[in-house]
Amino acid sequence: xxxxxxxxxxxxxxxxxxxxxxxxxxxxxxxxxxxxxxxxxxxxxxxxxxxxxxxxxxxxxxxxxxxxxxxxxxxxxxxxxxxxxxxxxxxxxxxxxxxxxxxxxxxxxxxxxxxxxxxxxxxxxxxxxxxxxxxxxxxxxxxxxxxxxxxxxxxxxxxxxxxxxxxxxxxxxxxxxxxxxxxxxxxxxxxxxxxxxxxxxxxxxxxxxxxxxxxxxxxxxxxxxxxxxxxxxxxxxxxxxxxxxxxxxxxxxxxxxxxxxxxxxxxxxxxxxxxxxxxxxxxxxxxxxxxxxxxxxxxxxxxxxxxxxxxxxxxxxxxxxxxxxxxxxxxxxxxxxxxxxxxxxxxxxxxxxxxxxxxxxxxxxxxxxxxxxxxxxxxxxxxxx
Ligand SMILES: *Cc1c(COP(=O)(O)O)cnc(C)c1O
Numbered sequence: 001x002x003x004x005x006x007x008x009x010x011x012x013x014x015x016x017x018x019x020x021x022x023x024x025x026x027x028x029x030x031x032x033x034x035x036x037x038x039x040x041x042x043x044x045x046x047x048x049x050x051x052x053x054x055x056x057x058x059x060x061x062x063x064x065x066x067x068x069x070x071x072x073x074x075x076x077x078x079x080x081x082x083x084x085x086x087x088x089x090x091x092x093x094x095x096x097x098x099x100x101x102x103x104x105x106x107x108x109x110x111x112x113x114x115x116x117x118x119x120x121x122x123x124x125x126x127x128x129x130x131x132x133x134x135x136x137x138x139x140x141x142x143x144x145x146x147x148x149x150x151x152x153x154x155x156x157x158x159x160x161x162x163x164x165x166x167x168x169x170x171x172x173x174x175x176x177x178x179x180x181x182x183x184x185x186x187x188x189x190x191x192x193x194x195x196x197x198x199x200x201x202x203x204x205x206x207x208x209x210x211x212x213x214x215x216x217x218x219x220x221x222x223x224x225x226x227x228x229x230x231x232x233x234x235x236x237x238x239x240x241x242x243x244x245x246x247x248x249x250x251x252x253x254x255x256x257x258x259x260x261x262x263x264x265x266x267x268x269x270x271x272x273x274x275x276x277x278x279x280x281x282x283x284x285x286x287x288x289x290x291x292x293x294x295x296x297x298x299x300x301x302x303x304x305x306x307x308x309x310x311x312x313x314x315x316x317x318x319x320x321x322x323x324x325x326x327x328x329x330x331x332x333x334x335x336x337x338x339x340x341x342x343x344x345x346x347x348x349x350x351x352x353x354x355x356x357x358x359x360x361x362x363x364x365x366x367x368x369x370x371x372x373x374x375x376x377x378x379x380x381x382x383x384x385x
Contacts, residue, residue, distance in 0.1 A: 038236055059199060082133045312356070322352055
């Protein structure tokens with residue numbers, strides 16, 4: 001039988017309601033019905049972001065929104081500080097270099113965590129730094145960085161913007177855009193927002209708009225001012241044809257998040273992630289990154305010595321219909337990653353852990369069959385959702 005389940009950190013499972021909504025006849029993007037849809041999506045995103053700032057919606061994957069932030073905020077040769085903890089931190093550095101910015105890299109390595117004090121030190125020692133770019137949830141390693149602590153530092157500096165990649169964290173990790181004071185927060189539709197791929201977004205603070213006014217980097221499709229103007233027009237729209245069906249799907253997913261309540265969504269992610277980590281450890285496996293309560297998006301697991309990560313991934317997929325991800329970059333072949341951001345319930349996790357147990361048994365990994373599921377169940381019994 002062909003039946004598959006995505007336990008990858010993007011794309012993720014999409015609720016049936018959203019899939020149905022996506023399949024409805026296409027409405028025209030210059031119609032009042034689309035305006036109504038767009039307004040509801042922007043309002044829904046503002047709720048998830050916990051912000052009253054402007055939220056702009058683009059048709060692109062998450063990387064497009066990352067690029068948009070660089071192109072809109074900075075000017076030729078501006079110095080930026082990139083705090084990198086893995087693949088997506090490195091992406092900030094690559095994008096900034098592509099726009100000829102003067103990139104100063106604070107490299108914590110894959111699996112490392114940002115130390116906010118380092119950022120304070122760098123900013124105090126170098127008045128030329130115009131922006132701090134970092135990743136909230138580093139999807140390549142499972143690490144979730146302390147955005148609140150970094151924002152506390154940048155908030156006090158009128159001359160520095162904090163730019164956050166929250167592509168996999170928005171709707172999964174606690175994130176209080178306004179209360180913490182994060183200037184630009186970018187995200188994408190296909191992770192914790194529980195929608196199909198194809199949309200990205202940016203929350204933009206007042207301080208960020210002052211940077212945008214001065215920016216001279218080339219941009220056209222992603223020009224924030226064009227999006228803002230269209231949103232503030234008599235009937236809010238996107239400047240160019242949006243991925244209308246995906247916007248429709250996203251609106252349903254955002255309604256579900258609102259209904260569950262963002263605090264409950266954050267808590268559910270914590271519990272589901274804890275059960276995954278505990279289940280994995282009970283299978284005689286070790287976690288790749290530090291074992292933290294806040295590591296709620298993806299669980300990165302070291303492949304056991306005698307078993308290849310690629311074989312685990314293959315058997316999970318081919319024999320159990322469960323898609324997990326491998327390592328990126330230098331971690332390819334060394335780790336595998338179980339995604340649980342977005343539409344995941346305790347029952348999903350028990351199923352994934354069970355499939356992992358059966359895969360590992362087949363591959364001859366030494367562990368006590370059933371222990372992973374038992375431990376995951378225990379976590380769920382101790383933390384009712
Ligand atoms: C998925 C992801 C992105 C963007 O990836 P796209 O494939 O462009 O959507 C960026 N940052 C993080 C942390 C991610 O997890």
